[in-house]
Amino acid sequence: xxxxxxxxxxxxxxxxxxxxxxxxxxxxxxxxxxxxxxxxxxxxxxxxxxxxxxxxxxxxxxxxxxxxxxxxxxxxxxxxxxxxxxxxxxxxxxxxxxxxxxxxxxxxxxxxxxxxxxxxxxxxxxxxxxxxxxxxxxxxxxxxxxxxxxxxxxxxxxxxxxxxxxxxxxxxxxxxxxxxxxxxxxxxxxxxxxxxxxxxxxxxxxxxxxxxxxxxxxxxxxxxxxxxxxxxxxxxxxxxxxxxxxxxxxxxxxxxxxxxxxxxxxxxxxxxxxxxxxxxxxxxxxxxxxxxxxxxxxxxxxxxxxxxxxxxxxxxxxxxxxxxxxxxxxxxxxxx
Amino acid sequence: xxxxxxxxxxxxxxxxxxxxxxxxxxxxxxxxxxxxxxxxxxxxxxxxxxxxxxxxxxxxxxxxxxxxxxxxxxxxxxxxxxxxxxxxxxxxxxxxxxxxxxxxxxxxxxxxxxxxxxxxxxxxxxxxxxxxxxxxxxxxxxxxxxxxxxxxxxxxxxxxxxxxxxxxxxxxxxxxxxxxxxxxxxxxxxxxxxxxxxxxxxxxxxxxxxxxxxxxxxxxxxxxxxxxxxxxxxxxxxxxxxxxxxxxxxxxxxxxxxxxxxxxxxxxxxxxxxxxxxxxxxxxxxxx
Numbered sequence: 001x002x003x004x005x006x007x008x009x010x011x012x013x014x015x016x017x018x019x020x021x022x023x024x025x026x027x028x029x030x031x032x033x034x035x036x037x038x039x040x041x042x043x044x045x046x047x048x049x050x051x052x053x054x055x056x057x058x059x060x061x062x063x064x065x066x067x068x069x070x071x072x073x074x075x076x077x078x079x080x081x082x083x084x085x086x087x088x089x090x091x092x093x094x095x096x097x098x099x100x101x102x103x104x105x106x107x108x109x110x111x112x113x114x115x116x117x118x119x120x121x122x123x124x125x126x127x128x129x130x131x132x133x134x135x136x137x138x139x140x141x142x143x144x145x146x147x148x149x150x151x152x153x154x155x156x157x158x159x160x161x162x163x164x165x166x167x168x169x170x171x172x173x174x175x176x177x178x179x180x181x182x183x184x185x186x187x188x189x190x191x192x193x194x195x196x197x198x199x200x201x202x203x204x205x206x207x208x209x210x211x212x213x214x215x216x217x218x219x220x221x222x223x224x225x226x227x228x229x230x231x232x233x234x235x236x237x238x239x240x241x242x243x244x245x246x247x248x249x250x251x252x253x254x255x256x257x258x259x260x261x262x263x264x265x266x267x268x269x270x271x272x273x274x275x276x277x278x279x280x281x282x283x284x285x286x287x288x289x290x291x292x293x294x295x296x297x298x299x300x301x302x303x304x305x306x307x308x309x310x311x312x313x314x315x316x317x318x319x320x321x322x323x324x325x326x327x328x329x330x331x332x333x334x335x336x
Numbered sequence: 337x338x339x340x341x342x343x344x345x346x347x348x349x350x351x352x353x354x355x356x357x358x359x360x361x362x363x364x365x366x367x368x369x370x371x372x373x374x375x376x377x378x379x380x381x382x383x384x385x386x387x388x389x390x391x392x393x394x395x396x397x398x399x400x401x402x403x404x405x406x407x408x409x410x411x412x413x414x415x416x417x418x419x420x421x422x423x424x425x426x427x428x429x430x431x432x433x434x435x436x437x438x439x440x441x442x443x444x445x446x447x448x449x450x451x452x453x454x455x456x457x458x459x460x461x462x463x464x465x466x467x468x469x470x471x472x473x474x475x476x477x478x479x480x481x482x483x484x485x486x487x488x489x490x491x492x493x494x495x496x497x498x499x500x501x502x503x504x505x506x507x508x509x510x511x512x513x514x515x516x517x518x519x520x521x522x523x524x525x526x527x528x529x530x531x532x533x534x535x536x537x538x539x540x541x542x543x544x545x546x547x548x549x550x551x552x553x554x555x556x557x558x559x560x561x562x563x564x565x566x567x568x569x570x571x572x573x574x575x576x577x578x579x580x581x582x583x584x585x586x587x588x589x590x591x592x593x594x595x596x597x598x599x600x601x602x603x604x605x606x607x608x609x610x611x612x613x614x615x616x617x618x619x620x621x622x623x624x
Binding site for chain 1: 415596
């Protein structure tokens with residue numbers, strides 16, 4: 001039998017364009033900028049295209065929130081090594097804070113969202129701070145417990161509107177603001193994050209993931225590095241929560257729901273962990289899919305989980321890594 | 337006195353619930369987040385055999401427990417074996433499987449009417465001036481027997497000793513010819529079987545509700561974290577701590593706080609001493 005193996009070679013154009021930003025031909029410029037432009041323009045034009053289907057504009061907003069959560073999960077899990085199963089915690093804190101500012105304290109919307117985002121991120125960081133030294137399973141368990149704990153506390157003490165939640169949160173001045181705010185923030189978060197992980201601090205964070213003892217031995221404080229990463233991730237998550245509270249004009253314990261923890265993880269796994277873009281793409285696949293499956297009720301979650309498990313077991317690299325490989329490399333079979 | 341007796345019963349219930357989770361983690365280092373789902377599905381299976389298929393009670397119990405442990409073994413054999421050692425994937429995969437089972441049951445079977453299993457022997461007895469029904473006594477008695485049998489199994493049986501060997505030092509055990517994957521399959525089968533066993537014992541006290549699956553998972557995690565992940569003695573002590581604390585909060589504060597207590601206990605333990613009360617010190621493994 002003839003033995004062959006698959007050989008993967010970088011395309012010439014990739015070798016020329018990688019890291020060298022001297023423009024030598026329009027082809028190479030397009031090669032680099034093409035995928036990014038498709039994503040940016042595609043996202044920006046979504047509200048215009050969906051003028052014909054107003055219901056789906058709302059779906060795009062929700063999808064962007066999930067994309068933000070997926071970004072923060074991907075960042076924490078694949079660049080810092082903290083598996084945070086509590087995306088719902090960020091959403092809940094952001095949403096409740098924003099509702100408190102808006103309803104109880106009477107702040108206008110353009111103050112309550114940024115305030116809730118920043119204070120929420122600080123709050124989340126402080127709550128997570130004591131468990132930061134934990135690793136792996138232990139950290140995952142604690143972050144899974146936090147949203148549950150806060151739900152039960154709100155129920156038990158009957159504070160913040162109890163099980164009814166806080167109603168009467170101000171809505172956005174116009175649907176265009178509502179739509180473009182979240183799309184722009186998603187894009188900024190995505191490209192800002194990609195920058196961040198390639199800066200020095202990003203390298204150090206990856207060092208924390210791979211071998212925290214050696215980072216520690218280099219005289220760097222791991223806990224403060226991790227706290228910084230959690231702050232960035234919860235900033236993104238809390239914005240999602242604050243936005244969601246204003247979108248629904250309501251904040252309640254369903255902001256701590258399991259959906260906000262499980263769907264972003266599924267999105268990251270399907271999109272490709274560690275690529276950041278994959279997180280956004282994954283949520284733009286999964287969330288609309290769940291709208292199509294709305295008739296199936298809770299069976300949606302079953303479908304999600306089956307997809308999730310299948311991808312983890314059979315194709316753990318994810319879509320984005322796969323497409324990147326196809327885009328950048330040629331493949332051929334060679335004889336041994 | 338009533339508080340004490342019901343506290344002890346509650347504690348034994350908790351330790352039965354969490355025994356399977358602790359066992360799987362201690363032997364193969366797999367956090368089985370599908371534990372609650374296996375618990376509830378075993379209850380549902382027994383109900384199905386009993387009411388739909390029309391088998392007598394005992395065979396349907398045995399079939400239910402057997403099928404649950406088969407499911408557990410299958411989860412390892414077909415899914416977890418491929419991602420062993422990748423912690424993130426293990427957590428996500430078991431969690432996803434658990435969610436799929438629970439939500440599938442909610443969608444497919446467990447809704448509308450209430451599902452209950454009959455108790456083994458009805459009636460109650462007065463014990464030190466407190467009325468206790470026979471089913472609760474069964475839980476306590478069979479729970480204690482189970483602990484004893486598990487102890488004997490892991491100390492005086494070749495398979496049990498192999499399981500402990502893998503738990504203590506996987507490489508050395510493999511050098512002595514113990515198959516790591518085989519023991520993991522066995523441990524998951526026993527763990528899931530124990531979950532099913534606990535369900536059969538405990539579910540007759542109430543009705544089969546899907547949410548129980550989540551609560552069972554949380555309690556199992558609480559108990560095994562506080563006792564120290566992977567330590568059996570610790571798990572039993574921890575279930576007494578939580579069980580008594582729960583009964584006390586229910587009596588003196590309000591039943592709303594039961595879950596708050598369990599969750600707070602997990603978080604406080606993890607912050608102060610992540611290896612738990614009786615966990616062996618593995619500082620470098622679990623925290624920086």
